[in-house]
Amino acid sequence: MPRRSARSHLLGLIAAAVIPVWLFAAYLLVQYAVHERSRFEQEARQTARQVSLVVEGELANLQTTLNGLSKSPALANGDLEAFRGEALSLVEGTDRIIVLRDLGRNQLLNTERGYGADLPPVEPMPAGDLEKLRASGNFVSDVFASKDSKNYRIAVAIRVPAPTGEDLVLSISVPTARIRNVMMPAVPEAWTVGIGDSNGNYVARSSSHEEMTGNPGLPEYLEKIVGRSGSFTSRNFEGITLLAGYYRSSYSNWFYTANVPLSEVQAPLWRSLAAICGIGLLALLVSIALGYVVGKRFTGATTDLAARAEALGQGRTVEPMSTTVTEFGAIAQALVDAERAIAERRYELETVLETVPAAVWFTYDPKALQVIRNRFAAELMGLPTDVRKSFGSPDLVINTVAVKDGHTVSREDRPLSRAMRGELTDNEEFAYTLPSGIERFLLSSARPIRGPGGNIIGAVQISLDITDRKRGEEHRKLLVNELNHRVKNTLSVVQAIASQTIRNATTLPEAGRILSSRLISLAKAHDILTQKNWSGADLDDLITASIKPHVPIERFQISGEKVWLPPNVALSCALALHELTTNAIKYGALSNANGRVSISWKLVGQQRRLELEWRETGGPTVGPIERKGFGTQLLERIFDSDSGGRVVLTFERSGLVCVFRVNLSEPNEAEAHFPSRET
Structure with missing residues (x-):
């Protein structure tokens, strides 16, 4: 197959593309014109409909006013003077007029005239209005001229029952300028909106209202308003062709028209046609010039570019190109293959590595x-x-x-x-x-x-980083070992307390009561340590927790600096304080109403040695102790010499004095040593 240069292909492609593009542009232009015409017609009908809703809403408000006034007791009783006062209160300060008349030509009340004044006869009601009034109980009048002025007005009327005789007509009228003011917010810019009554006379107009209100519309314009809604083109009084949309109301039998000059509708079409022709001609010239220049360059570059594309696909260095080649096919295939080979590998691995x-x-x-x-x-x-x-x-x-x-x-x-x-x-x-x-x-x-x-x-x-998981496992093992250690220590303490309590009790119920009391004291110490994650306990808090369940705290005088006890020392102190408290309640200062207990402590030396004194006063006189009970043995052995602790009990006549000392600086200084099970 013979091959041609890229320049020849480009020029041929441009020539072959221009005619279809222009034909397509013409097709689009026609479709655009049809669409724009349809859009304007729809917008005109919609605008007429919107204006009708606004105006009909105002008419409905006027009818609502009449409906409310018609319920007046004064009207029902025939008291026209009182009824006139009520009507005046509704129209005072406005341009509205309320009239009460019969179905003939007689006026019974007019808010523009004083009560009792002679009211001139009025025009008889048109047969159509009278028929509508009898059928539906209300009607909206056509535009009419006020007899006392040159202003045009419209009225809304309803039928009301008379106290005696034939029904009456209650109406309220407003100037047509009021209708124009109501509709103006709904009128789009550059549009003209008109309202006509059932006879084709203008009620209101968005422009030239004063000149047009009350006057008939053009016959050729009015004859095209057929049916409920539609659109048409017609000339206006100035001879300008308009595109109009209309809507006729079933409530008032008025018609509403929205008009825009046909030139406004067609202006975008002509602008688009001119722009398309200009852009098309410019694009043709630019395309021919670019096709010539680019084709000339591509003609001399195809072979060299293909070789460099192949080198790029193979990963070899691509040198700057200075020659020309004529093969478009080789260029396209070489570039596609090279780009695909590079892009697939690069995007795949980069996405994996980064995500x-x-x-x-x-x-x-x-x-x-x-x-x-x-x-x-x-x-x-x-x-x-x-x-x-x-x-x-x-x-x-x-x-x-x-x-x-x-x-x-x-x-x-x-x-x-x-x-x-x-x-x-x-x-x-x-x-x-x-x-x-x-x-x-x-x-x-x-x-x-x-x-x-x-x-x-x-x-x-x-690789997945499992450092946190491994450290978490080690931490859990450490916690389990620590828990096992503390549980064993606690069980040893409970075993020792239970063994000695049972051994020294005289009866089984007494043993149960004493054992329960000591275990509760131990549990309260555990609660304090648990709240601090077993890091230790404050001595002041521990003393309060140990004595408060047994006796009012007011009978104690507690003083000392802030001291933090290690966990095992805290358990030992809790048991010791429990034994001292229960002993004082049974035999010592707390066994009567006057005795008191003083608890004081201090830290001595660089070794942080705790010295705590329990001193009872005001209790029964203390005599010589012949035999040591388990409580006394427990107090003396709670801190032994191996851990640097010591307990000294002195039975003075004024009361028991207990001093125990323990070194807080050594790692195992707070280990509690309870009497082991004897065999």
Whole structure:
């Protein structure tokens, strides 16, 4: 098949495209003209309809006024003087007139005349209005001239029952200027809206109202207003051809017309025609010029451009082009193939690297020392990610220490290196130590990348950061061990208390009561420690919690600096305070109404040694103690010498004095030592 230059093809394409484009433009222009004409006709009808709604609403308001007035008791009783006063209150300060008449020519009331004045006869009602009044009870009049002025008015009337005899007619009239003012907000700019009565006389007009109101419209215009709604073209009084839309109201039998000069409708069409012709001619000239210039350049560039497109697809350097080629087919195919090969690989890998919520490494280095990493991988390795490198630019791996199952793993045995050897790895956990000293735990999988022939050309590794999960597991193990330790200590304490309570009790009910009291005290201490996450307890809070359930706090004098007790020391102090309180209630200062207890403490020395004194006064006289009970034994052994603690009990005649000391600075200083089970 013979081939032609690109310039020849371009010129032929332009010539072949111009005629269809112009024909299509002509078709669009015709369709546009039809559409615009239809749009203006619809807009004219809609405008006429909207104006009718506004005006008919005003007429309905006038009828509503009459309906309300017709319910007057004064009218029903025939009291026209009182009824006139009510009517005057409705029209006072306005241009409205209310008239009450019979079906003949007699006026019974007119708000423009005083009560009792002679009222002139009026024109008899037209037969059509009278028939409508009898049928529907209301009607809207045609435009009429006021006898006392040159103004034209319209009226709304309703039928009302007379106190005696034939029904009466109650009407309210307004100047036609009022109708014009009501409709003006609904009149679009550049449009003329007219309202005509049932006889074809103008009621109101948006322009030249004073000249046109009360006058008949053009016969050729009026004869086209047929039916409820429609549109037509006609000349006006000035001889201008108009596009008109009309609507006839069933309520008032008036017609409403919206008019716009036909030239306004056709103006966009002529402007569009001129613009299309001008743009088409200009486009033809520009296209021919561009076709000639571009075709001439393409003719000398096709072969060279095709060679460079092939080089681009193969990844070789593309030199600047200075020659011309004539083959459009070679250009298009070479460019499409090259762009497709590059775009598919680039978009695929860039999307994966930047959106996958995991660290990804690619390598095409047999030793896996050169890697391409995504943003997540760079963040995990502590590398900067503010500068985006182009895809395909490899970096050297960083020096990390990898550990798996407690053994250090060399770089050759890591997932990416193994994948380069064809191995598949799935969900292997590694602990990596970065050069910064940060340790990260990764869950890694790796796969080889194979070429079209099945040979390995690279590898990819995907890793999930499970550092938080591993640390969470370690933290949970630590918490479980700590919980086991505290539970064992608590059970030892409960075992010792239960054993000694039962051993020293005289009856089983007494043992149960004493054991329950001591366990409740222990539980309250546990509550305080639990509120502080077992970090310790405030001594003042602990004292209050230990004594308040047994005796009013007002019988105690408590003083001392703020001291924070370790958990085990807090439990020991709670038990000691419980024993002292119950002993004071039974035998000491709290056994009568006058005794008091003083509790004071202080910290001594750099070792932060706590010294707490319990002193009772005002109770029964204390005598020599012949035998120590379990409570006394418990107090003396709550802090033993091994933990640096000591309890001293002094039975003075004024009351018991108990002093116990414990070193708070040693790690195990607060361990409570209870009597072990004896065999």
